Amino acid sequence: MKAHQRKLDIKNGCVDLSHGSGGRAMAQLISGLFHSAFGNEWLARGNDQSAFDVAAGRMVMTTDGYVVSPLFFPGGNIGSLAVHGTVNDIAMAGARPLYLSASFIIEEGFRFSDLKMIAESMGEAARAAGVHIITGDTKVVERGKADGLFISTAGVGVVPDGLDLSAEKARVGDRVLISGTLGDHGVAIMSKRQNLAFETEIVSDSASLHDLVAKMVTAGGEGIRLMRDPTRGGLAAALNEIAQQSGLGFRVQEEAIPVKPGVAAACELLGLDPLYVANEGKLVAIVAPEAAAAVLATMRAHPLGCDAADIGEAVADDHHFVQMATSFGGGRIVDWLSGEQLPRIC
Amino acid sequence: MKYADEFRDKEIALGLANAIQSEADPQRPYRFMEFCGGHTHAISRYGLEDMLPKNVRMIHGPGCPVCVLPAGRIDMAIRLAERPEIIFCVYGDLMRVPGSQGASLLKAKAKGADIRMVYSTIDALRIAEENPQRQIVFFAIGFETTTPPTAVMIRLAEKKQLANFSVFCNHVLTPPAMQNILESPDIRNIGRVEIDGFVGPAHVSTIIGTAPYEFFAEEFGKPVVISGFEPLDMMQAILMLVRQGNENRHEVENQYSRAVKRDGNLRAKEEVSDIFELRDQFEWRGLGQVPYSGLKLKRAFAKYDAEARFDMKELRVADNPACECGAILRGVKKPVDCKLFGTVCTPETPIGSCMVSSEGACAAHWTYGRFRDHQQRRAS
Ligand code: SF4
Numbered sequence: 001m002k003a004h005q006r007k008l009d010i011k012n013g014c015v016d017l018s019h020g021s022g023g024r025a026m027a028q029l030i031s032g033l034f035h036s037a038f039g040n041e042w043l044a045r046g047n048d049q050s051a052f053d054v055a056a057g058r059m060v061m062t063t064d065g066y067v068v069s070p071l072f073f074p075g076g077n078i079g080s081l082a083v084h085g086t087v088n089d090i091a092m093a094g095a096r097p098l099y100l101s102a103s104f105i106i107e108e109g110f111r112f113s114d115l116k117m118i119a120e121s122m123g124e125a126a127r128a129a130g131v132h133i134i135t136g137d138t139k140v141v142e143r144g145k146a147d148g149l150f151i152s153t154a155g156v157g158v159v160p161d162g163l164d165l166s167a168e169k170a171r172v173g174d175r176v177l178i179s180g181t182l183g184d185h186g187v188a189i190m191s192k193r194q195n196l197a198f199e200t201e202i203v204s205d206s207a208s209l210h211d212l213v214a215k216m217v218t219a220g221g222e223g224i225r226l227m228r229d230p231t232r233g234g235l236a237a238a239l240n241e242i243a244q245q246s247g248l249g250f251r252v253q254e255e256a257i258p259v260k261p262g263v264a265a266a267c268e269l270l271g272l273d274p275l276y277v278a279n280e281g282k283l284v285a286i287v288a289p290e291a292a293a294a295v296l297a298t299m300r301a302h303p304l305g306c307d308a309a310d311i312g313e314a315v316a317d318d319h320h321f322v323q324m325a326t327s328f329g330g331g332r333i334v335d336w337l338s339g340e341q342l343p344r345i346c
Numbered sequence: 347m348k349y350a351d352e353f354r355d356k357e358i359a360l361g362l363a364n365a366i367q368s369e370a371d372p373q374r375p376y377r378f379m380e381f382c383g384g385h386t387h388a389i390s391r392y393g394l395e396d397m398l399p400k401n402v403r404m405i406h407g408p409g410c411p412v413c414v415l416p417a418g419r420i421d422m423a424i425r426l427a428e429r430p431e432i433i434f435c436v437y438g439d440l441m442r443v444p445g446s447q448g449a450s451l452l453k454a455k456a457k458g459a460d461i462r463m464v465y466s467t468i469d470a471l472r473i474a475e476e477n478p479q480r481q482i483v484f485f486a487i488g489f490e491t492t493t494p495p496t497a498v499m500i501r502l503a504e505k506k507q508l509a510n511f512s513v514f515c516n517h518v519l520t521p522p523a524m525q526n527i528l529e530s531p532d533i534r535n536i537g538r539v540e541i542d543g544f545v546g547p548a549h550v551s552t553i554i555g556t557a558p559y560e561f562f563a564e565e566f567g568k569p570v571v572i573s574g575f576e577p578l579d580m581m582q583a584i585l586m587l588v589r590q591g592n593e594n595r596h597e598v599e600n601q602y603s604r605a606v607k608r609d610g611n612l613r614a615k616e617e618v619s620d621i622f623e624l625r626d627q628f629e630w631r632g633l634g635q636v637p638y639s640g641l642k643l644k645r646a647f648a649k650y651d652a653e654a655r656f657d658m659k660e661l662r663v664a665d666n667p668a669c670e671c672g673a674i675l676r677g678v679k680k681p682v683d684c685k686l687f688g689t690v691c692t693p694e695t696p697i698g699s700c701m702v703s704s705e706g707a708c709a710a711h712w713t714y715g716r717f718r719d720h721q722q723r724r725a726s
Pocket of ligand 1: 669671674684687688691702708
């Protein structure tokens with residue numbers, strides 16, 4: 001006979017320490033909330049791990065932690081962000097993302113209704129990206145030991161034969177392409193964190209880029225040297241990283257870099273530079289000059305790349321500087337950020 | 347990138363650059379100091395140096411209130427913040443400023459001090475209302491621009507009868523510092539200061555007006571042009587300074603007339619003088635003790651003065667002897683002339699005031715301009 005189980009009171013209930021204890025309450029949380037949100041044949045088997053078929057080609061694997069505050073922001077929440085971020089890390093290798101794992105560290109007192117919303121948007125994001133969340137873990141910590149909820153993920157994908165994207169492939173003269181406007185995610189988060197009421201609501205760009213990447217690879221093939229998603233540290237960090245790894249420098253044109261007016265205005269107000277602000281649905285591609293036009297056209301034809309732009313080129317530079325011709329006519333470096341970008345006072 | 351377009355128009359900028367080029371006499375140097383970090387930032391951020399002829403050189407002055415705050419005041423703040431009954435409210439950019447021995451508010455926070463980053467004085471008041479059982483101290487800092495909001499906050503605290511609120515006052519005044527740059531006794535050690543004019547601060551002048559600078563123009567024979575922070579403002583101000591130099595004039599001119607009046611904002615000035623009074627001395631990082639350059643709360647408001655309320659001891663910390671900030675702030679040396687530049691002293695590990703905030707001369711050169719050093723080396 002099946003033991004009597006009370007259903008999770010999703011509307012009014014909250015997570016308590018028993019939901020992480022490994023007992024019945026935890027099983028109930030997992031099956032009642034996560035499984036229904038992620039629903040797939042692997043999870044349904046209820047094992048501690050999932051076996052899956054390995055496709056031909058090279059596998060890629062990645063792992064990431066999500067500690068964003070606030071958990072809900074315009075354009076998404078920590079759940080959809082965790083899926084998009086992990087999918088994008090895989091996609092940047094030119095790979096097709098296949099499977100994800102998700103581990104939750106939940107603070108005691110976290111509302112079921114919020115957890116459900118987060119899990120459901122993860123499930124939705126995963127389905128949209130064609131990936132399956134096939135294994136996971138749940139831990140509950142005492143109040144005050146986690147900022148509501150942390151999620152960590154791992155993901156695997158497969159790179160088609162013959163494709164090998166890597167920074168050392170970049171050459172002098174390569175073009176720098178970006179897939180759209182900069183800073184949307186970081187400003188969306190900050191606007192909520194600081195309760196700054198901007199006239200136009202700025203929405204996070206959080207999105208899975210695997211489809212855009214697949215089309216770019218078809219259009220550019222070997223001409224695409226590498227791709228990177230400019231998340232924390234923004235475009236500035238991404239380009240500096242690539243410069244170091246490739247042994248080159250970059251020269252970009254400020255005028256060519258797309259930034260939404262609302263994002264630019266918010267940055268101005270907070271004393272931030274959009275080049276350093278995080279993105280969650282954008283990519284930078286370093287592309288051979290002869291392939292650049294075709295790749296750019298392909299990007300622009302895709303809904304996630306409609307604002308794509310060619311913003312500059314790789315140059316020979318022993319110091320690996322990222323230099324920028326300012327829209328005003330002068331020059332400057334776009335350096336690594338030192339510490340966190342903090343708003344100025346005067 | 348498109349924003350504040352009308353102040354960043356490339357064509358107008360080129361027109362101004364051409365005018366400066368053709369009007370500046372190639373036979374003479376033009377050395378202009380921008381006093382304010384906002385200007386230093388704009389010069390570096392938009393690469394304005396590239397648009398000026400070689401003999402027109404910008405000297406980066408004391409910069410911003412954060413850079414000039416001495417390590418001793420940061421140490422005092424940290425001591426205060428570490429007291430368990432206190433919630434210490436600060437603006438974000440102060441968090442990383444080094445006190446003595448690499449201490450900072452950011453590190454104190456990591457060790458458990460209850461330090462909260464705030465975005466306005468109102469946030470600090472709200473925290474005070476929400477936490478009646480704790481003591482809330484606001485780290486007040488800034489030039490003349492940010493003093494009126496602090497004054498208003500004290501008025502509000504009074505009105506709300508908040509018994510748990512006080513201010514650690516570090517407000518400083520720009521004209522005494524400008525005077526110090528031109529005539530302090532240090533000049534004997536550092537060398538003669540070659541400054542042919544000042545770009546005067548915009549936001550400060552919206553409060554105090556242009557009148558306080560007339561003294562410099564007359565007494566020191568230095569032209570002053572009050573300028574906005576947009577790059578076009580700067581270019582226009584530089585052109586105005588070149589013209590004054592060519593015509594042997596030394597007047598206060600107002601490029602920023604869209605916001606600055608000769609007498610400034612009378613109400614704000616009154617509010618400030620009701621609540622604050624001059625300190626005899628205040629230490630500036632890089633400049634040392636500058637007479638009558640800082641503000642403190644008047645005795646009548648002592649209960650809102652954290653220094654009085656918590657019996658804070660004045661702490662002094664000597665600047666690193668190798669640091670050339672004093673000479674750089676006065677325009678005698680450039681950042682690359684300092685042995686510590688880019689080696690020991692970087693934005694991650696700032697030693698002197700010029701590296702502390704992104705608006706300091708050394709930080710601005712490191713972050714935005716150091717490619718020029720390599721270009722020059724290659725060219726020579
Ligand atoms: S490099 Fe550092 S130590 Fe040298 S003058 Fe600049 S701030 Fe001072």
